[in-house]
Amino acid sequence: MTFYAQNLLGGLAYGSLLFLIAAGFTLIFGLMRVVNIAQTSFFLVGVYTGLTLLRAHVAFWLAVPMAGATVTVIGLFIYRVFLHRYHADELIALLLTLGFALMLDDGALALWGGNPESVPAPGALAASLQLGTLVFPSYWLALIGISLLIAAALRAMERRTMLGAIIRAGVDDEEMARGLGIDVDRAFYIVFAIGAFLAGAGGLLGGPITGAYPGLDGDLLPLAFAVIIIGGIGSLEGAYVGSLVIGLVSTFGKALFPELSYFTIFVPVAAIMSLRPQGLLGRKR
Amino acid sequence: MPRAVVAATVVAAGALAALVPSLGLPQYYVSLLTQTWIFGIAAMSLDLLVGFTGLVSFSQAAFFGTAAYIVGIAQTQYHLAAFWPALGLALLGAVGLAAVFGLLALRGEGVSFIIITLALNEIIWGLAYQWVSVSGGDNGITGFVRPAVAGVDLTGTASFYRFCLVVLLVCLGLLVAIVRSPFGLVLQGLRERPRRMAALGYNVRMFRYAAFVLAAAFAGVAGVLFAYYNEFVGPVTLSLDTTVQILIMVILGGTGTLLGPLAGAAVVVFVSNALSNLTQRWELILGAVYVAILLYARDGLVGIGRRLWLTVSGRDPRRPGADSMMRPAASPPAPGDAEREP
Numbered sequence: 001m002t003f004y005a006q007n008l009l010g011g012l013a014y015g016s017l018l019f020l021i022a023a024g025f026t027l028i029f030g031l032m033r034v035v036n037i038a039q040t041s042f043f044l045v046g047v048y049t050g051l052t053l054l055r056a057h058v059a060f061w062l063a064v065p066m067a068g069a070t071v072t073v074i075g076l077f078i079y080r081v082f083l084h085r086y087h088a089d090e091l092i093a094l095l096l097t098l099g100f101a102l103m104l105d106d107g108a109l110a111l112w113g114g115n116p117e118s119v120p121a122p123g124a125l126a127a128s129l130q131l132g133t134l135v136f137p138s139y140w141l142a143l144i145g146i147s148l149l150i151a152a153a154l155r156a157m158e159r160r161t162m163l164g165a166i167i168r169a170g171v172d173d174e175e176m177a178r179g180l181g182i183d184v185d186r187a188f189y190i191v192f193a194i195g196a197f198l199a200g201a202g203g204l205l206g207g208p209i210t211g212a213y214p215g216l217d218g219d220l221l222p223l224a225f226a227v228i229i230i231g232g233i234g235s236l237e238g239a240y241v242g243s244l245v246i247g248l249v250s251t252f253g254k255a256l257f258p259e260l261s262y263f264t265i266f267v268p269v270a271a272i273m274s275l276r277p278q279g280l281l282g283r284k285r
Numbered sequence: 286m287p288r289a290v291v292a293a294t295v296v297a298a299g300a301l302a303a304l305v306p307s308l309g310l311p312q313y314y315v316s317l318l319t320q321t322w323i324f325g326i327a328a329m330s331l332d333l334l335v336g337f338t339g340l341v342s343f344s345q346a347a348f349f350g351t352a353a354y355i356v357g358i359a360q361t362q363y364h365l366a367a368f369w370p371a372l373g374l375a376l377l378g379a380v381g382l383a384a385v386f387g388l389l390a391l392r393g394e395g396v397s398f399i400i401i402t403l404a405l406n407e408i409i410w411g412l413a414y415q416w417v418s419v420s421g422g423d424n425g426i427t428g429f430v431r432p433a434v435a436g437v438d439l440t441g442t443a444s445f446y447r448f449c450l451v452v453l454l455v456c457l458g459l460l461v462a463i464v465r466s467p468f469g470l471v472l473q474g475l476r477e478r479p480r481r482m483a484a485l486g487y488n489v490r491m492f493r494y495a496a497f498v499l500a501a502a503f504a505g506v507a508g509v510l511f512a513y514y515n516e517f518v519g520p521v522t523l524s525l526d527t528t529v530q531i532l533i534m535v536i537l538g539g540t541g542t543l544l545g546p547l548a549g550a551a552v553v554v555f556v557s558n559a560l561s562n563l564t565q566r567w568e569l570i571l572g573a574v575y576v577a578i579l580l581y582a583r584d585g586l587v588g589i590g591r592r593l594w595l596t597v598s599g600r601d602p603r604r605p606g607a608d609s610m611m612r613p614a615a616s617p618p619a620p621g622d623a624e625r626e627p
Contacts, residue, residue, distance in 0.1 A: 035396050082576070090396050091341060095536065096579055098529060102572035110566055218525050222407030225400045233397060259418065262411020269404060270389055277392040 002133045007255050008248070013140035015247020016147030017209055020202025021220060022227040022239040023154060024195025030171050030234030031191050032087040035094040038078070039199050040217040040224055041104035042071045046203020047212040048112045051119055053204075060122030064204050071200025072193050074104075079192045087188065101217065109214045119207030139208050146205060150198070151240045158236060163190060171234070223250065226265050230272050232282015241280055295544070299454050306443035315446050316514075317558055321551045322449040323510045326456045328534035328546035330503030335532070336541030337464050338496040339476030343403035343528050344386055347410075348379040348501035350523020352508030354413060355379075357426035357518040368432040372509055379505030380498055382409070387497040391490055406528055414520040425519030432513075439513065449510050453547075456503055460543055463499070472496050476541075533575050539585025548586050 025039045046067045053063035078100050086093045120126060121139040129138045158164040169177040170184045177184050210216060227246050231238025245268055253264030272279060306315050327349050334340045352375035359365040359374055390401040413420045420426065431439040439445045463469050471492050474482045483489050512518050521527065530553060538549025553571070560567035582589050 029396075033396070035399065082580070092579060092583075094341075094396065094399060095532075096576060098532075099572045099576035099579065102529070102575070103569050106566060106568040106572065110569070218407075221525065222404045222411075225404040225407075229397070229401060229404060233400070259416045260412065262415055263408055266405070266408045269401075269408075273389040273392050273401060277397070 003255070005134050006136060007251050009134075009136050009140050009144075011248035011251035012244060013143050013209060013247070014251050015244035016144045017202065017206035018220070018223055018227050018247055019147050019151060019240055019243035020198050020205060021224045022231070022243050023151070023236065024198040025224060026228060026231070026234055026236060026239040027154070027167075027191050028195045029228075030236075031167055032170075032188050033090050033093075034083060034087050034192075035090065035097065036195065037094060037097040037221070038075075038101040038104060039195065040220040041101045041108075042075060042196050042199035043203040043206070043220060044108055044212070044217040045074065045104055046071050046200035047119060047207045047210070047216070048108055048203075049200070050204025050207055051117055051212055052112075054120065060204075064201050067204040068197040068201030071203070072197045075196025075200075076189065076193055079189070083192075084188075105214070105217055112212070114214050116211055116213035118211050119204070121208040137208075143205060143209070147243075151236070154194075154236055163187065167191060223265065226269050228279070229269050230279060232279025235279065235281040238279055238281030291544070295457070299450070302450055303447060306446050312442050315442050317554055319442075319446045319449050319514060321547075321554045322446075322453040323507050323514060324531065324534060324550040324554060325547040326453055326507035326510070327504050327531050328538065328550045329456065329460055329543050330500045330507065331531050332535050332540060332543055332546045333460060333464070333472075333500045333503070334496060335535050336539075336543075336546075337469065337476060338472040338493060339479075340493060340497065341399050341532075342390075342497065342500070343399055343525075343532070344390070344406040344409075345500070345504050345531050346523045346525070346527035347386070347406045348383055348504040349508040349511065349527065349531070350413065350518070350520075351382050351409065352376065352379040352505035353512035353518045353522050354420060354426065356509050356512040357429050358419065360429035361426055366429070366432055368434045371432070372506075375509045376502055376505045379501045379508065383498045383501030386501075387494045391493055391497065403525070403528075406523070407525055410520055410524045413523055420520070423520060425517055427517050429512075430516060445514065449514070452506065452510060456506060457543065457547070460503065464543070468492075468495075533571065537575065537578055537585055539587030542585075542587045545585050545587035552586070 021039055021043050024042075025036060028034055028036050028039075049070045050063050050067035053066055054060065058066065078097075082096055082100075083093055086096060121137065125137075125139040125142050127138055128135050129141070156164075158167060166177070166182055166184065166187045169180075169182060170187055174184055210220070223246055227239060227242040229242075230245055231240070231242025246265055249268055250261060250265055253261035257264060302318070305318060327345065331342065331345045334342045334345075355375040355378045356371050359371050365371055365374070386402065386405050390398050390405065393401050414422060416422075431445060433439065434448060437444060437448070439448055464472070471482070471487055474485075474487070475489060475492055479489050508522070511522065534549035534553050535546040536549070537552055538547065539545030557567050557571060560570060564570075578585060584591070
C-alpha cells in the first residue's frame with residue numbers, strides 16, 4: 001500500500017513537472033503550428049540559470065521567475081530573428097528549433113560543465129512529510145499544487161480573457177482573424193513568450209526532482225512528446241491529463257520494471273495511436 | 286548536370302576511392318572515410334523517406350542501432366559469428382521494428398508523424414540503456430569481432446574500408462533503381478500531392494509504409510557495418526543524437542538527391558572530427574551551420590553545387606532546382622498548392 005501511495009504521489013509530481021514543458025509546447029503549436037523541439041532545452045537552461053541564481057543566494061521563489069525571464073529573452077530572440085518568418089512552414093520551423101536545441105544544449109555544456117548537479121528544494125519544503133508509513137518530500141505536494149494552479153490560470157486565460165479570445169480565433173481561422181483586424185502576430189509573440197517562460201521557470205521548479213545534467217533535455221523530450229501524443233496536440237486540458245498519465249506510467253515503470261522503465265511509456269503511446277490517433281482531447285485536423 | 290556525367294563521376298569516384306588505402310594515407314583518414322561510407326548508407330536511407338517520400342522520420346537511428354545491437358548480441362551471447370546469418374538476423378530485426386513503428390507512426394501525418402517517430406526512437410534508446418541484462422546498458426556490448434565475408438578477412442583497416450565501399454555502392458545502386466522505378470515515382474508523387482495520389486487510386490498509407498520499412502532495411506545494413514567498424518555497440522548508436530546527425534547529413538547534402546546525403550555524411554564526419562580536435566564546441570558550430578543551411582540554402586550542398594554549375598555553364602541559376610519538399614521559399618508556388626493536405 002505504501003509502495004503504491006508513494007509512487008502515486010511521485011508520479012503526480014513528475015507529471016506536474018512535465019506539464020510545465022508540455023503546456024507551452026501545446027500552446028505554441030496550437031496557435032502558430034511551430035513544433036518547438038527546443039522546449040526541453042529551454043527547461044534545461046532554466047534549471048542551470050536557476051541553479052546559478054540560487055548559488056548567488058537569490059531566494060528560490062524569486063529565482064523561479066528570474067530563470068523564466070532569462071529563458072523568455074532567449075526564446076523571444078530565437079523567435080524574432082529566426083522562427084517568425086517560418087511559422088507558416090511547419091517542417092522548416094521544426095527543423096530550425098532542432099538546430100537551436102543542439103546549440104542551447106552545447107552552450108549549456110560549455111557554460112555549466114558536464115557534472116550532474118542537484119538542485120535544493122526551497123527552505124521549508126526541503127523536509128520530508130510523514131503520513132503513517134508513507135514518507136515523501138513535501139516539495140512533491142508543492143509542485144503538484146503549483147502546476148495545477150498554472151493549468152487553471154492558463155485555462156482561464158484561454159477561456160476568459162481577450163488574449164485568450166484572440167488565441168482561440170487565431171487557432172480556428174488565422175486568416176479570418178487577421179482579416180478582422182486582430183493583431184495575431186502580437187498574440188504569437190505573447191504565446192511564444194509564455195511557452196518559453198513556463199519552460200524556464202519550470203526548469204527551476206522541476207530542478208529539485210530532475211537535477212541538472214547534460215542530456216536532461218534529450219531525456220525529457222520523448223516524455224513531453226508522449227504527453228502531447230496522449231493528450232492531443234494543441235489541447236491544454238489534454239496536456240494536463242497526458243502529463244499525469246506519463247508521469248504515473250514512467251514512475252510506476254521505474255519502480256516495477258527498472259530495466260524497462262523507459263519502455264513502459266510505449267504502452268500508452270501505442271494504445272492511443274492505434275485507438276485515437278488525435279489524442280485523448282485532441283481535435284481532428 | 287547531365288545524368289551520364291553524374292554516373293561517370295560516381296563510377297570514377299568509386300574506383301578512385303577503392304585505391305585510397307593503397308595511397309599511404311594515415312589510417313586515421315581511412316577510418317574516417319569508412320565512417321563516411323557507413324553513415325552515407327544511413328543518410329541515403331533516410332533520404333528515401335525525407336527527400337523522396339516526404340516523410341520526415343526521426344526514428345532512423347532506432348533501425349540503425351537495433352541492427353548493430355543484434356550483430357553484437359548474436360555474436361557475444363549466441364556465438365553466431367558468421368556474416369550472412371548475422372546480417373540476415375539484423376535486417377530482420379530492423380525491418381520488424383519498422384513494421385511495428387510504421388503501423389503506429391503512419392496513423393499520424395506531418396507533424397504528428399515526426400513527434401511519434403521521435404518518441405518511438407527514444408523509447409528504443411531507453412530500452413537499450415536500461416535493459417542491462419541484454420544490452421549491457423551504458424557499457425554496451427564489446428568482445429565481438431569482424432567476420433570474414435566470402436573468404437575475405439575484414440580485420441584490417443584497408444579490407445574493411447573496401448568492403449564498406451562495395452556495400453555503399455551496392456546500396457546506392459539499389460536506391461537509385463528504387464527511386465527511378467514506378468514504385469519510386471509513386472513515392473515522389475506522394476511527396477508532392479498526397480491527396481491527388483489518393484484520388485488516382487494509390488493507397489497512400491500502404492506506399493508510405495513500404496517506403497518506411499524499406500528505408501529501415503538500408504539503415505539496418507549501415508548499422509551492421511557500424512557495429513563491425515567499432516567492434517562495439519552502445520546506446521548512443523540509437524540515440525536521438527544519432528538520428529539528428531543522420532538528418533543533418535541529409536539536409537546539409539540536399540534532400541531528394543541520394544548523392545547529396547552521402548556528401549553530407551562526408552562533411553559531418555570529417556568536420557566533426559576535425560573540429561573536435563580543435564574545439565570542444567563542435568556541436569554548437571554544427572548546429573549553426575545546419576541552421577544557416579536551412580535559412581539560406583535549403584537545397585543543401587547539391588543545390589549550391591547545381592547553382593554554381595549553372596552559373597559556370599552560363600544558364601540562369603535562379604531557376605528552381607530539383608523538386609524537393611524543401612523547395613526554397615522563393616520558388617513560385619506550384620498550381621494547386623492550395624490542395625495540399627493539412
